[in-house]
Amino acid sequence: MQEQMRKFEEFRQVKQVSEGLKAGELLAELKTLKELHSNTQEELKIKDKNIVSLKFELERAKQFQLKLTKKDDTIKNLKEDLSNAKENEAHAMDLLSNFKKRVHEIEAEVENRRLSESKIFDSLASQTREFEQTNIELEESKVEISSLHEQNRRRCDGKIALEKELGCLRFELGLTKANLDKFQEREKFASSKAKSLSDELFLLRNELKLATDAEEKSQKALDDLALALKEVAAEASEAKEKLSASQLELEQVKDEAGQLKHMVRNTEARYEKLLDEAKKENETLLAEKEIGFITCIKKAEEEKASARHEAARLAESLKAAKKEVYKFRGILKQAITEAEAAIAAAGLAGDENIQLKDSLAEKEESIHLLTRENEQLRINEVAAHENIEELKRLLSSSLLKIEDKEQEEDPQVEKTTKLNLSELNLQQQEEKFEVKIQDENHEKAEALKGSIFETNESSNSEAEPHTLKQTHTARSAVSHDRGTLKTEDLCNSSSFKTEDKEQEKEEHYEDPQVKKTSSLNLSELNLQQEQERLDAKIQDKNPEKADALKVSHHRGATTSALSDDGGTVKTEDSDSDRSPPSRRKKKALFRRVGDLIRRKSFHKRKSST
Template sequence: MPQSRTRNSLFTIINHPYQVFISKKPLKQSFQSYQEIGGENGYCFGVQESTQMKEKSPSAMASVKGSVNKEEEIESLKMEVGKNEESDKEASFNKMKDESGMVKSSESDPTESLSEDQQRIHQLSEQIKERQESEKKIYDSYVAQSKEFEQAKVSLEHSKNQINSLLENLQKWEHPSNVSFQTSLGNDHLKRLELELQFTKGKLVRAQEDEQASSLRAKNLTEEVNFLKSEMKFIADAEENNQKAMDDLALALKEVITEANEAKNKLSATQFELEKTKGLVENLKMKLKMVEGKYNEAKKEADRYKNTSERLRIEAEESLMAWNTREIGFVDCIRKAEDERNAAKDESKALLESLEEAENMNKKAKEENQKLRDIMKQAINEANVAKEAANIAREENSQLKDSIAKKDEALNFLSQENETLKINEAAACEMIKELKQLRSKGI
């Protein structure tokens, strides 16, 4: 874009209304037309003013072109810097916002999972406490029932021993060898023995009933013991599962804590990067302000150059109009001189004819011849003036060639400036790429 603009600006400068003093073709055409019209005997006017305008035109062209190039370069650089800064700012801020949102969401998710895990751990700990209390109660009841079972066993053995001793006594008393002894005893003693026998029989019945009840209680206790053993096994398995769950929860908590720490580190890193990008943005803003200041100065200078170029254009138009009027006068003078010369030729022919025809008019012819000689001298003088004008035109042609050489030098200078502008543009692009690379590395 800047190269096409410079070409267009050069085209507009060359095709300006005062192209008589800048381009090559009109000068050659005008000089050839002057030679064709006036020839060697023509007149030349306004040479000093045309040379002055020729001396002014290259400097004006160079100044206008320099201002236009500076303005275009500054505008292009400003547009590129503004676009790059806007795109970099938007990309960096959007990325920072996304990262901060992700970090916040990751922070909120670990906190929520931590709270849920803590609630679950609290519930599991309460369940474990309740199970431990129930296990303690079951163990206490098991110990009490085992003690009762032992006591029942002891009482059963004691009752069995009593029954055996009573049966032995009964057998002794019922034996025939003891009949004489029974008869010898008194009736009171028999009654007492009968009462004891009945009492022992009742005690035997009660002992049998107690034995049956104790056997039933023993069966119930064994069933309860088996049930308690199975329940203890189930509780042990549940404790193992709870321990595994607690270990899994501890690992999950460790992972969540590490993730939370990583998220915090990422958040701190993103905050640091955000501060860094803010600093870069501030630096870019300062650079943009400096560029805007330079742009304003260059714009003022370009306005000043525009005003000077406008003034020079007006002066060139005025001088062109004056040159055209003088050119018209110059052509009229040449035409008048040709008419006078033709008239003089006709008169000389008529005089020669009159000399040949009339010898009587010799004196008058001599006088007229003298007059014709004077006219011829005047014509010779005019021819000399025309030769001097031709010499002046040749000098003007050499001056035009010098001005053409100067213009060629100006065009070479403009091409060099165009190359420097391209180099500056490439340097600006490289600087923008480096800034993008620095931003990508910083992100």
């Protein structure tokens, strides 16, 4: 049986080794295939990057083409502007030619008018000459007539001779008269001619003015035309320069476009080549992968066939092994029952262990709580020691002052000192009572021997009587001027009281015997009331001596401000009718201080909880 099991295990190990080897070979092939796949993916990524760069270059080429189209549009616009400028230039040239023709016509008209004017002027000059000649002839005829008249006068004497001469003369006179008439007619005709010539001259002058105005206008128009032509020529030159620049740009852009097109063609060719190469490589890789997978499948089928043969052989060995397994089952059942019994025992042990752990955890928590309480007690003890030292100093100074004043005052003040002594006796009694309580609680403290509390027993025993002294020492705190109470000391004492009362409450929970301390507080309150009555009597009799008793009165006010359960015991209300207004104000002040201290202590409790 054992030999069969050993053989079965050896067969299993051999099978596992063979399967491991086959799995290793398959894994190696898979790794190689993965590496090939990763390499192809990297090559594809590189090709994709090349494709992206080519696409980027194509986009750049497209952008350049767009720029080219834009520049073509600008060139077309410039050509249109040039054609418009040429048309404007042709129109301006036509206008110039028309203006030149008009100017030539006007110049010809002006020359004709000048010629006509010169002719008219010549005719006028000739007529004026003729007129002057006729005038000269008239004057000559007049001279001759005058000479003839003189001759007639001379020849009046010889009438006969003269009559002939007169006839001749008359004939001559008739001739001269006829000549005169002719001359007058000629003169009239010449004057009419002169008038017509002057009119013509006036008209000609007007025409000359008009011609000169027209010449000036034509000159101005010519100047304007010349300026316009200059502007047109300048614009045409600018347009030509722009055209030349744009043509140069066009040529550059065309060159760039040609280069880009060439680049695009090259990139496209490269892209196509790379795509073809990638396709070929992918096809070859796929073919290789297919061949590898086919070989792997064939190997797997062969391994399957061999595994089936081995499985058939193993099935026969399994049948033999099953028979042996049935035998082993009985043995296993017995072992299982024994194991169940052991498990049950282990479960019980585990439950006990858990209970022990819980008890341990509770003890540890209690120890932690005790250590925290111990630390708090230590802190309170240190604070109490410091306050006790301060209050001792204040007590000593106040007692010295009170003794000095008592020597000078009436014997009635001795009663107050007696009261103070009675208070001190009460304090001593309280201390003794607390010592007894400590002795009673000493048995409980012995249970924690070997812990942290062994070192702090003496300090705790000393701290408890001092805490009761704090209230009395705070009551005797008096200022140097007129014995008024220091509010700071009151606050400190009241805060210590609240802390002590909290500790007392905690002790009440721990030990019910501590409740007896409340009776001491009641006795203190009775003493305070008696002292207040005495103060009132002393103040009625002698107010100067009442200053010495202010300390005890304030002490009563502070102790009555706080009670064990956090409330105020209003003992001052009984004396409020008899006390003066200054005392009432002081009482109200002390009440406020007590309320503030209670609030602080309440907040401290909350924070501690």
